[in-house]
Amino acid sequence: MASVSLRERHKAETRRRIQEAARTLIAEKGFEGATMRGLASAAGVGVGTIALHFQDKTSLLFSAFFEDISEISRRAVETAPRDGDIREQFRHMLRTMYGYYGENTLFLRSVVKEALFADGEWKARFDGLMQEILGRVAEQVEARKTTGEVRRDVSGLRVARVCWSLYAAGLIDGLNHDRFDVDGQVAGVMELVDVVLGGVLAGGRP
Missing domain, CATH: 1.10.10.60 (Homeodomain-like)
Structure with a gap:
């Protein structure tokens, strides 16, 4: 043994x-x-x-990335401040995730380009991880309904999906520069998150 x-x-x-x-x-x-x-x-x-x-170079590339991003994304959610408001939680998650890309920009530029068009087993694994993260963020949004911070008619999963889209856009923009400006990308995405959290209709929801 x-x-x-x-x-x-x-x-x-x-x-x-x-x-x-x-x-x-x-x-x-x-x-x-x-x-x-x-x-x-x-x-x-x-x-x-x-x-x-x-199996091949792509599998090697994706395996190194998948193990990293799985651990980082789960840490980002689990260490989000429970006593902070939902905006501070989102900011913490962004800072944790972007910090990883800031430290490994050159490697991850190649990874993300390849991963965007992954298929087969790796597409399923990346999709599964994304759904897991979205579900955990949605749970945090739903939990804030009990405190009155989030409206009861709001879908936590829809909020999570919108914020994920903003995160992904900020990620691609950051990787398009020679240096991934972590603080700059966090600030830029949080401005857009504030639009989501605050809404845009003067009279509230229709």
Whole structure:
């Protein structure tokens, strides 16, 4: 049993080393410029070893991103200040998510471009993660109905979807610059979130 555990730990460490090499090399050379041979050399393994862990370069790219973004997005929701208002919660989530992109801009520029057009298994996994995040944000909106902060006729899921759209637009805009300006993107998106939270009709909802 101990030998199996040791083997699994070694396998996980090799996988992690390959993913770290992918993050570094793709940040330097871009997705197209990073070859499997180069990735193997950077990770200190053979090309065949990479093939044992990942089906192809796209799978390697997406796996490194998916594991990161899953952990970051869940942390963003779970650490949002419970005693703050809903605007402060949204701002915290934005700052946490954009902070990750700010630290890994070059790598993530390649990832996001490829992930936007993912299909098959990876599309299903990305869609599943997005629905999970939307559901958790929606729960926070719904919880604010009991305090009177959010109107009872408002759909928490619809608010979450609108805010996700604003987040995605800010993300793409940020990645289009040489440096992802985390604070600037947070401020810009929060201005739009304020429109959602405040509404635009002078007389209230129709």
